[in-house]
Amino acid sequence: MTSSAGPDTPGAGGLRRLDSDAAVSARGVYAGYHGIDAVAGVDLTIPSGELVALVGPNGAGKSTLLRLIMGLMRPRRGEIRLHGQAAAAQRRTGAVAYMPQHETLDWDFPASVRDVVFSARYPSLRRSPVRRWLPQPWVGHEHHQAVDRALRATDIAERARRHISELSGGQKKRVLLARALAQEARLLLLDEPLVGVDQNSEALIFQVLRDLRAAGQTVVLVTHDVSGVRQHADRVVLFNRSVIACGAPDELLADERLLLRTADPALARGLEAAV
Amino acid sequence: MAIGDAVIDTLLAGLLAVVNLLPEAVAEPFSYQFMQRALLTSIAVGLVCGVLSCFVVLKRWALLGDAISHAVLPGVAIAYLVGWPFFIGAFLAGALTALGIGFIERTTRLKSDAAIGIMFTAAFALGVVIISQVATSTHLMHVLFGNVLGVDRTNLMLTLAAGAVALVAISLGYKALFAYTFDETHARALGLNTGVIHYALILLLTLTIVASLETVGIILVVAMLIIPGSTAYLLTDRLPRMIGLAGLFGVTSTVLGLYLAFHYDVASGGAMVLVAAALFLGALLFGPRHGLLPRWWRRWQGAGVS
Ligand SMILES: Nc1ncnc2c1ncn2[C@@H]1O[C@H](COP(=O)(O)OP(=O)(O)OP(=O)(O)O)[C@@H](O)[C@H]1O
Ligand SMILES: [Mg+2]
Numbered sequence: 001m002t003s004s005a006g007p008d009t010p011g012a013g014g015l016r017r018l019d020s021d022a023a024v025s026a027r028g029v030y031a032g033y034h035g036i037d038a039v040a041g042v043d044l045t046i047p048s049g050e051l052v053a054l055v056g057p058n059g060a061g062k063s064t065l066l067r068l069i070m071g072l073m074r075p076r077r078g079e080i081r082l083h084g085q086a087a088a089a090q091r092r093t094g095a096v097a098y099m100p101q102h103e104t105l106d107w108d109f110p111a112s113v114r115d116v117v118f119s120a121r122y123p124s125l126r127r128s129p130v131r132r133w134l135p136q137p138w139v140g141h142e143h144h145q146a147v148d149r150a151l152r153a154t155d156i157a158e159r160a161r162r163h164i165s166e167l168s169g170g171q172k173k174r175v176l177l178a179r180a181l182a183q184e185a186r187l188l189l190l191d192e193p194l195v196g197v198d199q200n201s202e203a204l205i206f207q208v209l210r211d212l213r214a215a216g217q218t219v220v221l222v223t224h225d226v227s228g229v230r231q232h233a234d235r236v237v238l239f240n241r242s243v244i245a246c247g248a249p250d251e252l253l254a255d256e257r258l259l260l261r262t263a264d265p266a267l268a269r270g271l272e273a274a275v
Numbered sequence: 276m277a278i279g280d281a282v283i284d285t286l287l288a289g290l291l292a293v294v295n296l297l298p299e300a301v302a303e304p305f306s307y308q309f310m311q312r313a314l315l316t317s318i319a320v321g322l323v324c325g326v327l328s329c330f331v332v333l334k335r336w337a338l339l340g341d342a343i344s345h346a347v348l349p350g351v352a353i354a355y356l357v358g359w360p361f362f363i364g365a366f367l368a369g370a371l372t373a374l375g376i377g378f379i380e381r382t383t384r385l386k387s388d389a390a391i392g393i394m395f396t397a398a399f400a401l402g403v404v405i406i407s408q409v410a411t412s413t414h415l416m417h418v419l420f421g422n423v424l425g426v427d428r429t430n431l432m433l434t435l436a437a438g439a440v441a442l443v444a445i446s447l448g449y450k451a452l453f454a455y456t457f458d459e460t461h462a463r464a465l466g467l468n469t470g471v472i473h474y475a476l477i478l479l480l481t482l483t484i485v486a487s488l489e490t491v492g493i494i495l496v497v498a499m500l501i502i503p504g505s506t507a508y509l510l511t512d513r514l515p516r517m518i519g520l521a522g523l524f525g526v527t528s529t530v531l532g533l534y535l536a537f538h539y540d541v542a543s544g545g546a547m548v549l550v551a552a553a554l555f556l557g558a559l560l561f562g563p564r565h566g567l568l569p570r571w572w573r574r575w576q577g578a579g580v581s
Contacts, residue, residue, distance in 0.1 A: 070463075071463070072460065072463065091463075091464070091466055093466055094465050097464060098461070098464040100460060103458075105457070105458055106333075109333065109456075109457050110508065110513050110516075111453075111514055115453070115513070115514070116457065119450070119454045119457065119458075119465070120461075120465065122450050122451065122465045122466075122467070123466050125450065126466075132450070135449070135515075179461070183464075183465070
């Protein structure tokens with residue numbers, strides 16, 4: 001597997017220097033559920049300020065990997081560092097924003113769209129000794145502006161005052177994306193944010209993600225939308241239980257053998273052995 | 276203690292000034308000292324229970340609240356045997372039960388409803404056994420069913436202190452509580468320690484239950500932790516408004532209930548919960564958006580037009 005890994009696949013030694021300013025660096029990570037590994041031997045380095053797509057078949061462990069990076073699960077073995085620091089310390093400061101693939105939220109909860117998006121301002125509010133205790137309307141301009149930007153970026157601004165139950169499925173998805181954006185975190189982990197979102201919104205969202213990257217934020221995006229990845233992503237990570245390949249989207253997504261290996265590593269090994 | 280006394284005296288004086296604005300017939304019972312104490316206790320209990328009930332309803336903790344309130348019984352009984360103030364035993368028993376429930380949930384495959392059912396019935400059974408051994412005392416009856424008319428100064432001070440702690444904690448921690456109540460996973464992504472918030476909220480719940488025991492009683496206190504929040508939930512779609520309304524309904528229930536208990540010489544806890552239930556029924560029938568009658572009216576009108 002290591003022998004034919006794609007360009008830029010992090011090797012054992014050479015990339016140590018990069019690790020210190022990498023947004024994410026995972027080394028030998030194993031983790032799973034009920035004693036069965038869902039990801040095994042993940043070595044991954046994601047440089048800061050890139051828009052990275054994580055691509056792989058259903059059940060490949062993409063969501064598991066994001067949960068590991070987010071600290072919602074612990075690795076059984078291996079280590080994950082964020083921005084060169086212990087991951088837990090980074091998370092405590094709110095430096096990582098996360099949008100889950102499936103949410104089990106109570107959409108009857110008494111809150112407006114704006115309230116939900118505003119909740120993401122908590123980490124930066126907490127840094128102010130006074131404002132963190134104040135009610136929402138009095139916390140200061142910059143926080144409300146960040147919320148407004150996120151609402152506009154996801155094209156949901158005109159529904160900001162609505163109750164959250166009055167939204168369609170795709171709109172709910174956009175609200176959760178707006179919430180992740182409003183956090184203004186250095187690292188965004190987005191698990192299939194484009195599923196169920198219409199084409200105009202998808203184009204808008206990609207535009208927003210590229211703006212984030214231009215501002216120096218790092219975005220890790222799980223998606224099955226290969227053409228979107230080719231157009232917009234800086235880097236693609238082909239993933240199935242571990243990193244199959246990591247590199248430029250145009251090269252990797254044109255490589256039939258890599259794609260086959262991602263789709264079905266066992267079958268690919270069999271074929272290669274036969275050749 | 277001196278400060279506490281001064282606070283209580285000031286509050287009582289303020290309350291009396293308000294009461295004296297009311298018509299003679301209504302104000303008359305409050306010339307008794309015990310009624311003044313009862314009124315102040317009722318207001319505090321109604322307000323805190325009402326505010327906290329919003330989180331109980333939204334977190335679906337109704338069963339947990341019921342469990343903690345029942346589980347304080349052995350604590351009360353043991354404190355009675357040993358001669359401690361009852362609220363210390365009650366608080367310890369309630370907090371231990373809540374921890375036990377969390378422990379069973381985390382270490383076994385049982386879900387929370389079974390864990391809650393096991394812990395609180397076991398604790399309540401222990402309380403029943405202890406009580407059947409000691410001669411039934413009127414004090415224990417008061418803890419079971421509530422007797423706001425018998426609240427003494429110590430208990431009043433405890434209730435006020437517990438209420439102040441709960442209200443200050445909720446208003447200062449509102450943003451964290453909002454994130455935690457709506458979306459626990461996201462709260463963790465925001466860097467919040469959800470474990471701490473979870474147990475802090477449970478401790479507040481236990482504190483509120485203990486502070487309300489003498490007023491509403493073990494058996495019915497959970498009603499005050501469910502009904503006002505539910506009533507408010509039928510009337511509004513915003514959390515701050517829901518909390519305000521629930522506090523208002525809580526106070527209305529306890530104060531009206533106190534008045535009824537005095538006039539008809541019935542158990543105060545029962546009277547208060549009946550008022551709360553009546554308010555709920557009102558919201559259920561007449562609530563402008565989610566109420567049944569307005570909904571039927573709109574449907575009937577819609578049918579008439581088409
Ligand atoms: N909560 C869970 N309990 C047990 N097993 C799980 C759980 N979540 C995921 N798995 C298993 O872990 C593996 C990886 O799942 P994961 O959700 O990470 O895949 P994914 O790449 O995100 O797939 P998809 O494209 O369908 O979202 C799967 O085989 C799945 O069966
Ligand atoms: Mg997934």
